[in-house]
Amino acid sequence: MFAERFTRARKASGLSMQALATAVGISANAIKKYEHGTAMPSSSNLLKLASALEVRTEYFFRPIKVKLEGVEYRKRASTPQKILDRINGDVLDQAERWQELLNFYPDSIKPITPFSLPSTLPDVIDSYEQLEDVATTMRNGWGLGLNPIHDMIDTLESKGVMIICTDVETSKKFDGLAGNINELPVVVISTAQSGDRQRFTLAHELGHLVLHNRLSEELDEEKACNHFAGAFLLPSTSLIQHLGKSRTQLEAQELYMLKHEYGISMLASLYRASQSGVISHQTQKNMFIWFGKQGWRTQEPGEPYPHEATYLYKQLVYRALSEDYIGISKAAELLGVSLSSFHKERKLEVLNAAATN
Template sequence: MSKISGEQLRLARLAHGYSLEEIGEMIGATRQFIHQLETGARSPADDVVEALVDVLGVTRSFLSSPLASTVRPEQCHFRGHITRPASVTSQVLARGTLLDKFVAAMEQHLELPPVSFPDFPAKSAEEIEQAAEEARRHWKLGTTGPITSMMRVVENAGAIVTYFGDLSERVDAFSMDRRRPIIVRSSAKQCLSRQRFDFAHECGHLIMHRGIQTGDRETEDQAHRFAGAFLFPRGAVLREFPRGRSINWPALYQLKLRWKMSVRAIVRRGYDLSLLTPAQYRTANIHLVKTGQSKIEKYDNDASMPVEQPELLPSALAALEDVMSGGARYVGDEVGMSSAMLELITDSRFPASTPEINDPKVVSLRRV
């Protein structure tokens, strides 16, 4: 019989989205037996461990190691439907936890950008507007013009960004406020303005809600307000937003192309800053729905607005490969994850074999 960590087994199972029944069927065991393994009530035979290793994409050492650190609820921020299934939440959280473990191992061999997310607690509308402006100043982005790349903003601030290609559409984005923040976004929504808003929304959580459990309507609304204020600062809104008794749609679409925000979000900025009356705000939203732009707006698929791709994690993996063939796979072995598991949590391809390396700690990765 082998001693394994039930928490590690559960973590690997949830990362794949497998139920107790499904993993039991894969290895020829019952649901009750898998549950007993996860609770520590029973220990598996060696052949059962080998079967688990094979289907979960981890090593025996992974299953036998105690969970290094527990991710607390206040460290996790989900953007998406509050009614999403608990199974989806568990799957995303498990993958994020494993990615956190892999990145920590990579940092033993790489010098990644220092983490520089400021801490600006905010609740009221005025506090949120100020927090967004201060965050832009903190990152030397100014407050008068559009942000060129939100991806580079969060990555230069030290966050690891990745996609979960099979992630349910009920989760737009997810972030973990760990020692090195992790931001995950669903690749199902390929639209630049929505992507940038998601990143700014997660920045809001990481900056304003440190140590606070989010997910309720109040904290989501606060992160929404932060995202709009961060992408389109109020000083710029007051200068550029079109005024008039009727809504100037051509001017709003020009703002969309300039600031790379959805028209819906720009309209909301106008309303938040009292440039639109409640009646005008309702009229604008009704117009977007009636014209079929509630989800996909005009210019969303324009060639001038391609979605932004992660650079830090792919660059880190490439840096390891530059020094040694299969270097990233070597790091995966250090934390007990096979190629299949690494591909699941990083959205990257990995070789199946592992090189023999005497001293792999020779890589330095710096980004400007």
């Protein structure tokens, strides 16, 4: 148990064995032995290691363990393994707290809705064009209609998908990942990404859940998930209502307004216009080149779409506290804050102080 947790904490910190050894004043060989499980640190070194890795000493001996399975990363090819290790450590730590929290709830109470897909989805999808109907089926099955989805995180959480936001600095080389914990679907997104990119990642990972074992061998799953994501966020019917059925050209301002109404990037809206037949592929290609000359493929103009955040975990901590499933100390521990900070937050003192400033 100790060796596995120690290794995870070290990788999550981004420190090499040598860097950690130097920080605590021991040899790199000792660190190696700790990770291989052939030695244990003394009490004094354990305190130093915990401090250097920014964890509590009890973290190394925590009995609860979870496995994140079926992991698929949405990352750049150049993403360093060190960044992926840090993300993996952060995700597992958050997932463990999630699992511990859920275990406090009585078996008769299910605080998270079991994930399920509409029964009307097709068994086989053999063309990318068919994904337009698949996205509409998902929206109808979940009662979303064709209007903008104002909160993707809340929408997915209400349907039984666990969302984890990681604050690990990734230099924008990581968008998200999907997997499952004890058969519960999990999607991880980076807080460093813009709001519209977060939303596209969420829709893309939903695509994996929807399209799994449904695509014919001729279709590329990543391409299909991208198409599904665009159609789910901005349905063709809604797009045509805004832009018209057939256009020879589009104004950048039209794409900008779509971005802020539907929470989808201008570039993705441009692709959707081509996929929906509003503009020709050549027009889309020409505008894509123009976007590049303007520098908009790197950073789109105007106000960015706001980030999304998850509140479900925190809500369930307070719900468990209110129902006496957990005590105050455990609530503070689950939220990763000190008791004094938790007392202030619980009494809304932080909000009151902000309102008076």
